[in-house]
Each structure stands twice: as structure tokens, then as C-alpha cells.
Amino acid sequence: MNQETSIVEIRNLGYSVSGRAIFDGLDMDIPRGRVTAVMGPSGTGKTTLLRLITGQVRADSGTLQVAGEDMRSLRRAGLYVLRRRMGMLFQNGALLTDLSVFENVAFPLREHTDLPERLVRQLVLTKLQAVGLRGAAELMPAELSGGMSRRVALARAIVMDPEILIYDEPFVGLDPISMGVILRLIRRLNDTLGLTSIVVSHDVREISTVADNVFLLSGGKVVARGTPQELRANPSEVVRQFVGGLADGPVPFHYPATDYFGELLARGEDH
Amino acid sequence: MNVIKELWQSLIDGLVGLGAVVRFLLRLVVLTPSALLRFDLIVQQIYNAGALSLVIIMLSGLFVGMVLGLQGFQLLQRFGSEESLGVAATIGLVKELGPVVTALLFAGRAGTALASELGLMRATDQLSAMEMMAVDPIKRVVVPRFLGGVIAMPLLAGIFSLIGIYGAQLIGVQIMHVDSGSFWSQMRAGVGLTDINEGIVKSIIFGVACSLIAVYEGYYATPTAAGVGRATTRTVVTSAVVILFLDYLLTAAFL
Numbered sequence: 203m204n205q206e207t208s209i210v211e212i213r214n215l216g217y218s219v220s221g222r223a224i225f226d227g228l229d230m231d232i233p234r235g236r237v238t239a240v241m242g243p244s245g246t247g248k249t250t251l252l253r254l255i256t257g258q259v260r261a262d263s264g265t266l267q268v269a270g271e272d273m274r275s276l277r278r279a280g281l282y283v284l285r286r287r288m289g290m291l292f293q294n295g296a297l298l299t300d301l302s303v304f305e306n307v308a309f310p311l312r313e314h315t316d317l318p319e320r321l322v323r324q325l326v327l328t329k330l331q332a333v334g335l336r337g338a339a340e341l342m343p344a345e346l347s348g349g350m351s352r353r354v355a356l357a358r359a360i361v362m363d364p365e366i367l368i369y370d371e372p373f374v375g376l377d378p379i380s381m382g383v384i385l386r387l388i389r390r391l392n393d394t395l396g397l398t399s400i401v402v403s404h405d406v407r408e409i410s411t412v413a414d415n416v417f418l419l420s421g422g423k424v425v426a427r428g429t430p431q432e433l434r435a436n437p438s439e440v441v442r443q444f445v446g447g448l449a450d451g452p453v454p455f456h457y458p459a460t461d462y463f464g465e466l467l468a469r470g471e472d473h
Numbered sequence: 474m475n476v477i478k479e480l481w482q483s484l485i486d487g488l489v490g491l492g493a494v495v496r497f498l499l500r501l502v503v504l505t506p507s508a509l510l511r512f513d514l515i516v517q518q519i520y521n522a523g524a525l526s527l528v529i530i531m532l533s534g535l536f537v538g539m540v541l542g543l544q545g546f547q548l549l550q551r552f553g554s555e556e557s558l559g560v561a562a563t564i565g566l567v568k569e570l571g572p573v574v575t576a577l578l579f580a581g582r583a584g585t586a587l588a589s590e591l592g593l594m595r596a597t598d599q600l601s602a603m604e605m606m607a608v609d610p611i612k613r614v615v616v617p618r619f620l621g622g623v624i625a626m627p628l629l630a631g632i633f634s635l636i637g638i639y640g641a642q643l644i645g646v647q648i649m650h651v652d653s654g655s656f657w658s659q660m661r662a663g664v665g666l667t668d669i670n671e672g673i674v675k676s677i678i679f680g681v682a683c684s685l686i687a688v689y690e691g692y693y694a695t696p697t698a699a700g701v702g703r704a705t706t707r708t709v710v711t712s713a714v715v716i717l718f719l720d721y722l723l724t725a726a727f728l
Contacts, residue, residue: 256605287608292605296598310606313613356604 207399209234209366211256215264217247217254224250225422228264237392237399239430242419243444245455247404251419254292256399257281264297268440269365281287286314289359295351297343297358298414301331304339307358314362333387349380357360358386360395369401370395371406381408388412406445410434418444500611501619508616518621522583522684523629529582530575534633537570538562538640544647545641555645556655560663562636562660564640567664567672571634573720576679579626580712583682584687587618588708591691592701600692615692626680627673634672671727678719683712 206306211233216346217225224247232238242248243370253259254266266273271284297306307326311317317325330336333353343351352372359367373381389412392399405410409416410430418426418433418441426433427442434445443451497503508515541562551557591614592601600610638660687708694704 205636236529256721258604282607282609285605288605290605292598292601292602296602298599298602299594299597302565310608313606362606 207233207234209269210400211265211267213265215254215266216262217250220252223422225254225261230422230424232398232400233415234398235392235396236414237388237412239413239416240400240402240417241404241409241444244404244440247422248404248419249370252290252368252400253400254307255290256285256423259437278450286362287364288366288368289362290366291352291355291359291370291372293371293374295343295355296346297346297355299343299352301343302339303335303341303343303346303354306343306354308363310362321431325361326357327360330343330354332358332360332391334383347380347455348395349376349383350386352376352380356384356391360391360397365398367397367399369399369403371400371403373405379394381405385412406447412428420444448458474522484567491529494685494689498604498685499684500615501688502611508612508620511617514613515620515624516618518617518662519625520621522579522618522622523625525578525586526625526629527632529578529633530633530638533578534571534636535640538566538637538642539635539644539718541570541637542641542644542649543556543563546645546651547548552690555649555651557659557663558645559638560654561572562645563638563660563664564668566624566634566641568668568675569720569724571630572672572675572679573716575630575633575676576626576683576716577713579622579629580683580687580709580716582627583622584683584708586704586714587622587684588691588694589685589701589705591615591688592694592696592704594698595692595694596701597697611692615664615688619688622678622687623677625679626683630672630676632677645676650722652660671723673726674727675720675723678723679716682715682719685711686715711721 208231208279209232212228212230213227215228215230216223222330228251240248240251250259254261254273255268257268257276261274269284269287271280274399275285297303298309301309304326307329308322311322311325311420327336327339330339333356334354336351338346338350338354343354346354372384372388376384388399388401391397401409401413410433413430415429416427416433417424426436426438428436436442436445440452442448442451449455502506538662542558545561545565546555546556549557549561583674594610594614600614603613646653646656690708690711691703694700
């Protein structure tokens with residue numbers, strides 16, 4: 203893995219929100235051309251990591267390089283240039299509700315290019331065909347199911363031919379068929395378009411079938427990394443709890459609290 | 474001691490909030506020239522804020538004019554000068570009721586629609602998605618809505634006043650039998666350009682205030698159902714207070 207070039211390089215990264223450290227000394231390399239999964243229990247900062255990588259928030263310390271750009275010093279204009287090389291799929295698709303499916307996919311083209319209508323049409327229909335929704339081009343977002351919305355959003359994310367495609371929890375709330383479709387698309391788009399895919403998810407089994415490598419985050423640190431097979435064989439307790447879906451373990455079942463009996467027996471006014 | 478402390482704190486908070494709104498306004502103004510290049514987006518918003526508010530504005534204008542006709546007639550009759558009804562109603566409408574009532578209705582109809590639309594766009598990640606597509610949501614979404622409101626508001630106030638004058642005439646001339654000739658001629662002689670200017674200036678300033686409050690509340694709404702609801706309510710309440718306060722200041726300034 204070390205011989206490959208990285209498209210995202212994170213060194214000793216620190217980030218905190220209102221005094222609470224989300225990341226403290228995070229190190230990560232995301233290789234170019236692969237599907238990389240970032241997994242971890244809820245609240246470990248997976249989405250925050252995406253926001254850092256996409257420049258929606260800025261790190262407090264350490265270095266973060268995306269496609270050779272230093273995200274900590276990048277200014278707004280530079281960030282917007284970099285973002286044209288990225289596509290992002292939001293949890294619920296985040297389609298623009300006042301535009302049709304076709305116009306949603308055409309949106310980045312219309313905003314950033316001055317292509318003739320015929321070419322826009324061709325590009326949009328090709329991308330919609332790739333996600334299997336060319337027939338839905340004239341529908342409005344409200345008429346789509348959850349899985350379809352995400353596929354349209356995926357078509358929109360790839361319409362500018364990005365180098366990096368980022369998925370934020372792409373499987374949440376999907377039925378098994380839609381989930382299978384999205385999984386297949388992640389792999390196929392990555393390989394046919396020569397992308398680098400970063401998938402944040404906590405669906406262990408699903409993501410293991412498409413990811414080339416996995417980072418497991420817990421408590422703001424990478425606790426395990428490797429291929430899905432390596433992760434399954436990992437003897438560490440944290441990894442076993444997460445992969446096996448155990449209710450209690452290093453990630454405790456109980457939110458930190460005072461002594462149970464003491465609180466039950468305490469008089470009302472103490473509270 | 475605590476009361477003073479809290480008052481001081483809320484004064485500070487208020488000033489900080491006002492500063493944030495002014496900074497937001499400056500950002501809108503800076504982005505306005507480039508947004509004007511895509512006039513189709515603005516036309517769409519003039520339609521949303523203006524054309525869709527037209528029915529409520531026209532109906533309200535008619536009723537307000539009719540009430541002015543009745544009350545004005547009653548009052549002027551006491552001094553035997555009911556022929557001045559035309560000038561009284563017109564001045565009342567053009568300088569005060571037209572801009573103020575239109576702005577209040579505008580805040581309720583178009584302002585809430587703007588705030589909840591932007592709030593929902595925020596809550597459903599549409600604004601973040603635009604940023605990720607390297608499209609500035611303020612330039613693409615907020616500025617056209619702001620400008621649409623600013624352009625629509627004076628037009629609506631003008632329509633309100635015109636229909637109101639018709640309503641006053643309907644009651645005064647048609648029902649109370651004020652002489653039609655003196656109604657109109659006194660109006661033409663008594664209403665000056667400064668009166669109309671005052672109305673226009675007021676409605677433009679109210680348009681800026683209402684649109685700014687609506688897009689600000691919507692854009693910075695907490696992205697939850699409760700947050701969007703709160704943003705909508707605050708849009709109406711803040712707009713109403715600000716309109717009436719500005720109305721006093723402007724009226725005093727025009728004296």
C-alpha cells in the first residue's frame with residue numbers, strides 16, 4: 203500500500219469543536235484510484251473528516267493535503283477550483299428540489315461551463331444512463347424514492363468528471379436492492395472513470411464487499427487499517443466489537459453517568 | 474445587579490446580531506452586480522415574491538381604501554369638507570398605508586416563504602451540496618431572492634395604493650355621493666410629487682429590510698424542523714417591528 207501515491211495525506215491532524223477534541227494526532231493516507239472506506243461508530247468524527255477533506259471546515263493543527271493542495275492554507279477561490287475536481291454524494295442526495303432530475307444533473311455544467319445545449323444534453327443523459335435513470339430525467343426530486351434520489355445525486359456528482367468521489371453514508375435507509383445498486387455503482391464508477399472513492403459508512407458487511415481498504419476510526423484516531431479481510435482477522439477488541447456488532451466493549455453501552463443506585467435513591471431536589 | 478448584567482448582555486447580543494445582518498447585507502450588495510448578469514433567476518424570484526402576492530395585496534388594498542373612504546367621509550363631514558376625501562385618502566395611502574401595510578403583508582406572504590425555503594434548503598443539505606459543486610449559494614440562491622423581493626415590494630406598494638384609491642372612491646363617490654369632480658380635482662391639486670416620493674422611498678427601504686430579514690433568517694436557520702419554524706416566525710415578527718420603527722424614522726425625516 204505504501205508504494206502507491208496518496209491523493210489525501212493527513213499528518214498529525216488536530217481539530218476540536220468548542221473545546222472538545224474531535225481529532226488529535228490523526229494520520230491517514232488515502233491511495234489514488236482505490237475505493238477507501240472510513241468506518242467507525244457514530245460520533246467518532248467520520249462526517250467531520252469528510253468536511254475537513256472537502257474544506258467545509260478547517261483543521262486546527264497538523265497537515266492535510268488533498269490532490270497536492272494544502273487545505274489549511276487554501277483560500278476560498280482555490281478551494282472552489284479544487285472542489286470542481288471533487289464530487290460528493292450527500293446522505294440524502296441533497297437534490298435541488300425546484301429542479302427536475304435532468305436539470306439537477308445539468309446544474310454543475312450550467313454553472314461552470316458554457317457548453318451548447320446539445321452537448322449538455324448528451325453529457326447529462328450519459329451520466330443518467332450510467333446510474334440507470336435515463337428514463338426518469340423529467341421527474342421532479344419529490345417523485346423519486348430514496349435510492350433513486352441518491353443515484354441521481356451520484357450522476358450529478360460525476361457529471362464534471364471529478365478525480366475524487368466522496369460518499370457520506372450512502373446506504374442509510376435503503377432497501378437491500380437499492381443498497382446493492384449503490385454498491386455496484388461505487389465499484390463500477392471507480393474503475394471505469396478512474397476515480398478515487400472515499401466512502402464513509404458503518405455498514406460493515408456491505409462496504410467490505412467493495413472497499414479495497416478500510417480505516418476504522420474510534421475516539422478520533424485510526425484504530426485499524428487494512429483490507430476488509432485483514433480487518434476481520436484483527437484481534438483488537440475495538441475492531442472485534444465494531445465488526446461483530448457487539449453492544450458492549452471498549453465502546454461502552456452506557457453513556458458516562460454517576461453511580462446508578464446513588465442517583466435512584468437521591469432525593470428529587472438534588473437533581 | 475443581575476438585571477443590569479442581563480440587560481447589558483442582551484444589548485451586546487443585539488448589537489452583535491445587527492452587525493452580522495449588516496455584514497450579510499454588504500456581502501449581498503458586493504455579489505449583486507454579478508447576480509444581475511443572470512437576470513432570469515431574478516425574474517423568477519420577482520414572480521415568486523411579487524406576482525404570487527398580488528391577490529392578497531389587491532384585496533387588502535381594496536378593503537383598506539374602502540375603510541379610509543368611510544372613516545374619512547365621517548370625519549370630513551363634521552367640518553363640512555367631504556370634498557377633500559380624495560386628497561385625504563390618497564395622502565394616507567401613498568405616504569403611509571400603502572408602503573406599511575404592503576410591507577407587513579409582504580413579510581407574511583413572501584418573507585415567510587423565502588425564510589422557510591432557504592431554511593429547508595439548508596436542512597436538506599442543498600446549500601452544502603452547492604458549495605461542494607463549487608457554486609456559491611449566496612450568489613446563486615440568496616442574492617436573486619433578495620433582489621426579487623427588493624424589486625417586487627415597491628411595485629406591490631404602488632398597486633396597493635392605486636387599488637386603495639379606487640376603494641375610497643367607491644365608498645366616497647358611489648355610495649356617500651361626494652362630488653366626483655371635486656374628489657378627483659382636489660386630489661390632483663393636493664397631492665404633490667414629494668408625497669409620492671415619500672411613498673416610493675419608504676417602500677424601497679421596507680423592501681430591502683423585509684427581504685434582508687427573510688433571507689438572513691432562512692440562510693442561518695438551525696437545520697431542523699423546529700429551527701426552520703423558528704426562522705419563519707422570527708421573519709414575521711422582526712419584519713413587523715423593523716417596518717414600523719423605520720416608518721417612524723422615515724416619516725420624521727420627510728417632515
